[in-house]
Amino acid sequence: MAGNSFGNLFRVTTFGESHGRAIGGVLDGCPAGISLDTNLIQKDLDRRKPGQSAIVTQRKEPDTVEIYSGIFEGKTTGTPIGFAIHNTNQKSKDYGHIKDSYRPSHADYVYDQKYGFRDYRGGGRSSARETASRVVAGAIAKQFLKGIEIHAFVSQVGNLKLEKSYLELDLNAAEDNMVRCPDQEMASKMEDYIKAIKKDGDTIGGVITCVAKNVPVGLGEPVFDKLHAELGKAMLSINAVKGFEYGSGFEGVTMKGSEHNDPFNADGSTKTNHSGGVQGGISNGMDIYFNVAFKPVATVIQGYETIDKEGNKVVTQGKGRHDPCVVPRAVPIVEAMTALVLADYTLLSRTNKI
Amino acid sequence: MAGNSFGNLFRVTTFGESHGRAIGGVLDGCPAGISLDTNLIQKDLDRRKPGQSAIVTQRKEPDTVEIYSGIFEGKTTGTPIGFAIHNTNQKSKDYGHIKDSYRPSHADYVYDQKYGFRDYRGGGRSSARETASRVVAGAIAKQFLKGIEIHAFVSQVGNLKLEKSYLELDLNAAEDNMVRCPDQEMASKMEDYIKAIKKDGDTIGGVITCVAKNVPVGLGEPVFDKLHAELGKAMLSINAVKGFEYGSGFEGVTMKGSEHNDPFNADGSTKTNHSGGVQGGISNGMDIYFNVAFKPVATVIQGYETIDKEGNKVVTQGKGRHDPCVVPRAVPIVEAMTALVLADYTLLSRTNKI
Amino acid sequence: MAGNSFGNLFRVTTFGESHGRAIGGVLDGCPAGISLDTNLIQKDLDRRKPGQSAIVTQRKEPDTVEIYSGIFEGKTTGTPIGFAIHNTNQKSKDYGHIKDSYRPSHADYVYDQKYGFRDYRGGGRSSARETASRVVAGAIAKQFLKGIEIHAFVSQVGNLKLEKSYLELDLNAAEDNMVRCPDQEMASKMEDYIKAIKKDGDTIGGVITCVAKNVPVGLGEPVFDKLHAELGKAMLSINAVKGFEYGSGFEGVTMKGSEHNDPFNADGSTKTNHSGGVQGGISNGMDIYFNVAFKPVATVIQGYETIDKEGNKVVTQGKGRHDPCVVPRAVPIVEAMTALVLADYTLLSRTNKI
Amino acid sequence: MAGNSFGNLFRVTTFGESHGRAIGGVLDGCPAGISLDTNLIQKDLDRRKPGQSAIVTQRKEPDTVEIYSGIFEGKTTGTPIGFAIHNTNQKSKDYGHIKDSYRPSHADYVYDQKYGFRDYRGGGRSSARETASRVVAGAIAKQFLKGIEIHAFVSQVGNLKLEKSYLELDLNAAEDNMVRCPDQEMASKMEDYIKAIKKDGDTIGGVITCVAKNVPVGLGEPVFDKLHAELGKAMLSINAVKGFEYGSGFEGVTMKGSEHNDPFNADGSTKTNHSGGVQGGISNGMDIYFNVAFKPVATVIQGYETIDKEGNKVVTQGKGRHDPCVVPRAVPIVEAMTALVLADYTLLSRTNKI
Numbered sequence A, B, C, D: 001m002a003g004n005s006f007g008n009l010f011r012v013t014t015f016g017e018s019h020g021r022a023i024g025g026v027l028d029g030c031p032a033g034i035s036l037d038t039n040l041i042q043k044d045l046d047r048r049k050p051g052q053s054a055i056v057t058q059r060k061e062p063d064t065v066e067i068y069s070g071i072f073e074g075k076t077t078g079t080p081i082g083f084a085i086h087n088t089n090q091k092s093k094d095y096g097h098i099k100d101s102y103r104p105s106h107a108d109y110v111y112d113q114k115y116g117f118r119d120y121r122g123g124g125r126s127s128a129r130e131t132a133s134r135v136v137a138g139a140i141a142k143q144f145l146k147g148i149e150i151h152a153f154v155s156q157v158g159n160l161k162l163e164k165s166y167l168e169l170d171l172n173a174a175e176d177n178m179v180r181c182p183d184q185e186m187a188s189k190m191e192d193y194i195k196a197i198k199k200d201g202d203t204i205g206g207v208i209t210c211v212a213k214n215v216p217v218g219l220g221e222p223v224f225d226k227l228h229a230e231l232g233k234a235m236l237s238i239n240a241v242k243g244f245e246y247g248s249g250f251e252g253v254t255m256k257g258s259e260h261n262d263p264f265n266a267d268g269s270t271k272t273n274h275s276g277g278v279q280g281g282i283s284n285g286m287d288i289y290f291n292v293a294f295k296p297v298a299t300v301i302q303g304y305e306t307i308d309k310e311g312n313k314v315v316t317q318g319k320g321r322h323d324p325c326v327v328p329r330a331v332p333i334v335e336a337m338t339a340l341v342l343a344d345y346t347l348l349s350r351t352n353k354i
Helices: A038-048 A092-098 A108-115 A121-126 A128-144 A171-176 A184-199 A227-236 A249-254 A327-349 B038-048 B092-098 B108-115 B121-126 B128-144 B171-176 B184-199 B227-236 B249-254 B327-349 C038-048 C092-098 C108-115 C121-126 C128-144 C171-176 C184-199 C227-236 C249-254 C327-349 D038-048 D092-098 D108-115 D121-126 D128-144 D171-176 D184-199 D227-236 D249-254 D327-349
Strands: A011-015 A022-028 A065-067 A081-086 A149-157 A206-213 A241-246 A288-294 A303-308 A313-317 B011-015 B022-028 B065-067 B081-086 B149-157 B206-213 B241-246 B288-294 B303-308 B313-317 C011-015 C022-028 C065-067 C081-086 C149-157 C206-213 C241-246 C288-294 C303-308 C313-317 D011-015 D022-028 D065-067 D081-086 D149-157 D206-213 D241-246 D288-294 D303-308 D313-317
Touching (some): A011 A128, A011 D022, A022 A128, A022 D011, A022 D081, A038 A065, A038 A128, A038 A327, A081 A128, A081 D022, A081 D081, A108 A121, A121 A128, A128 A327, A149 A171, A149 A184, A149 A327, A171 A184, A206 A327, A206 B249, A227 A241, A227 A288, A227 A327, A227 B227, A241 B249, A249 B206, A288 A327, A288 B249, B011 B128, B011 C022, B022 B128, B022 C011, B022 C022, B022 C081, B038 B128, B081 C022, B092 B313, B108 B121, B121 B128, B128 B327, B149 B171, B149 B184, B149 B327, B206 B327, B227 B241, B227 B327, B288 B327, C011 C128, C038 C065, C038 C128, C038 C327, C092 C313, C108 C121, C128 C327, C149 C171, C149 C184, C149 C327, C171 C184, C206 C327, C206 D249, C227 C241, C227 C288, C227 C327, C241 C249, C241 D249, C249 D206, C249 D241, C288 D249, D011 D128, D022 D128, D038 D065, D038 D128, D081 D128, D092 D313, D108 D121, D121 D128, D149 D171, D149 D327, D206 D327, D227 D241, D227 D288, D227 D327, D241 D249
Antiparallel strands (some): A022 A081, A065 A081, A149 A206, A206 A288, A241 A288, A241 B241, A303 A313, B011 B022, B065 B081, B149 B206, B303 B313, C011 C022, C022 C081, C065 C081, C149 C206, C206 C288, C241 C288, C241 D241, C303 C313, D011 D022, D022 D081, D065 D081, D149 D206, D206 D288, D241 D288, D303 D313
């Protein structure tokens, strides 16, 4: 199957290269009757867009979405929602230097090998610019998922790790700072650190934590399409992601069963939540929470040595305008993918019983 | 989409409950012309089966696979391969105690909520017994993937963590001990630890590391069906898995771009491999390696308090014959799922160019 | 996608060759809670099975289905239903003559070309024996589709064509004769004709008409997955089918819009039903009816000349025990495929609105 | 699955309503390396567009396609091809009369029932305007299918039926007249007839025949995804189609096996071609040919009585600018869908053997 669609019943297909005419997509299977607030779509796009703060890339892209179909008199009609974001600020000449050489830890080399050639401008299809289309679809999914709250936030930048549980934090506070960390003190440290990294022409990795509250019991389709398996795939499909864990995650391996098991309350809720809101691949009504690891951005401004298409050594330097750390802008992307999974699985769950 | 199929072109669908008449599946899309050694299928089943050593469940199931179709005169025909493993050792009476109560951190509660009722015997469909079908399909995938080597092994049990890189180990040595850890000294410690845990009627988690060598450049279908995203989903779909990371993984977030980037050699290979053999979602010809985190088995033999269907408290105790630690038996399952992904993406990659 | 699955949410995957160990399949996505009468499954299998009357092949196959999973205490559990029919009466030696030669208008030649070789025994995977698995899945679908009635019957054999509308017939009467034509006088003529054809060692084509009553308004997923498009694919996937038309069909092309349009009654029903119960790809609540054209069975007992693998001429003769006319036994297959489509689209329709 | 995608590996998803901002789509899975002549896309769009001749609707829509992605330096890149056609000539006020009433044999009623409400302007999503997106994707598929020739033409209008076989005709001559019938004498009669029908404010049905030459042996994925089954679905998904038959079709049911079977030549080709180029669901290298039946357009300009949303009688009249007969403009749509199926199955066939 061509790899540019995500979801089964609530299904988005995206298109577009970093420096092509437009990026966009089609959201198919969105149920009819949602009163759609398009400002909320733009708001999420603005949380993702370049140039929004001092610690992100200074490219200026308005990222204004045009919706072509599927909405009538303010409501979704049940027909596919086509949309596009026209590219306006492509400085393609910034990328002449990568036309014939391969940037380390980028997708340049593998695209050339896989497809025979590539649109090298700004990374082409492999650019994270594509994720703007996901944010559009995710913002619509959020409006379908009334009552479910999805909060993503930055919980680690380099070695700066928020040790508090999400339960101790006011998750809405994440939007109060440019790092998107709900602990203002830690946010401030992270901000300083990212600025220092940027000054060095270097980059740094980070972790985004995401929490989904009020998810009903019963979402998830065992045995292969377990809810957390699809969430994991969704997150791993985001540029620069290297890892995913939910509930107790990698820490959980050091626990004993007698400690790890979540005892029930009389109403079916659990006293602890090492399960992370999912048991046997199906949501159990508790908070779903997970961590997503992002590697440092591959484009460093420092000079580096690499190879050209013929395998000759070339010395080059990162140009363009890049993010020193990807996580602040990736927060709405993590939320969008979460919303897409939950919307899809909400529809799937309608078919489980007679 | 019904959730019991995995893969696009090389696609397995499984069926079967722990204590039903049989488990099994259909492997559809397996190319014609593979000379199939059915002993290799049985060998992988034997690596997974209960009762194989002192540190796994003592249930005795022969797990003999019957292949019904798709093979003629020793070769795959390109038509679907149907297979079944008849259940022979179901002690259903062992499970009477869970008929009306919900075991903590099992799928009992969510199945009841999702489907209205459940086959409670031995966990029904949610039992890891289902993974035997995956092992069958995976063993066929391995034979399709000639030249590619897939090695999974146990790298952590509780806090006992193998700190060596897989490059320093003889991966074939993993089969020399019952834990399936290629470092014999560590294996011995892990074994002792699991025995102690078992004696306490408790369970413990662990990590499996998997390495795939000789994977050609070009496998992976961006942007959603990135190779590592599908591998992640495959792993997360295995019972008890809580996390997945590939290449530098969660550690990678603490690195700077200048350290993390993998410089090229003249032939397109890289000097380091923080990328874990995948860049931009596409294999780059380097070793693919990843970690899979397994929680402690939920069934503990110690007594515990839980609720029944009406929400009343009940005190119960784990019965049946269970694994104190799931990772030794999960090694062939991780390999099987890896093989299924690589087989599927090998077929997909045939369609990328004119 | 591997081609042995049908349906999206209510999805069957079949396996098995004519002379392999077993045929069977997996029905995935069947909702939980159906009280399943397995006698009804066997009853439909008996309507399809060989040897049931003087005008069908005299092979004797009991065609007893074994259900392996997905049913507990008489009810579907929402988990996949695995099933198999073991082959018991394979006279493989009957097919030695086709091992190295290609029967005209069979799939022998194309299977060899496509897959490199083939299981030649009894046509292997291309045998209509595979349709027994469809009948099993369809019989379960029928039980899910409570209230919807599906009646297929033979409306034409060779030039003997039932000119009456289905509205003038007692459709239940189709089972009163071995041809499965609800008009007993015509049935009698058809029967005599088939017997004569059989005596000549020849075969003849036919048409099956199918009517689905009480289908609710709203089934069908435009624009590609229109209800009648999926029904058409379902029918065309049955062995020997050459055409499909619904409602006014090919006759409708000669009508004017002013004649063909179906005027509304006040309740949304229509005064005429040239639309065949589907408008714009969506059921409108009126009877769905369609015709399915079957070619004459390719295996003729008369001698014929053909080629072997090297392209040499060989003279051969149809052996084995074959149907002189396929339509009497194909009636339950048409019903099964209709039920599978309606079950799938019933589930899909649950996702159209918020 | 949301119903607005077609194809597995070569997969188009369309969006757009008749009177929305734009229609368009995404073609995903198109292999890299096709040198794309965009004039050929526009040429096919022009064959479909309104206003092209005296016998089609006189709406004027330029139908100019904008391609947003997936093409670089004149070649496909293997990434998704996003495209849009902006709507420029929507006279929405023409449709005020159908806002609250249901036109007979249109999709108005069923859309309201299925989705709760509808974009009523010009039929919204159910308008044949959507097929322009198919023509774009199909024109790209044609360029991928080098060497395969696809010819569709009008073979019947009302009772005017071309009795000649396609083998007796110069199929390229179909474009020499406005009806698109390759027999100029018959074309002339059809043209006069359509003009007369139009004058009466009425409409008439027709048949399109399609021939695909030089299709290689081996396309088709039994048992459900037989080549002709997918072609049938593709055709039945086109607006106003009521039937599909291939090869001998409905005529074939009156033939005996001894007449119908296609004897082999020494090279595997056949002396006759009742099979229509497909045996057992797989192409056999002979010409593929099939007929597609179109009903008369439902919009008649004559006055008619119908109901409103409350079931009250209303008398209304077809307004807008409509086609008296749909087949002349549907010829490129039939070709486009044929090309899409063949492109998809060409890719699928690359995976059949090791």
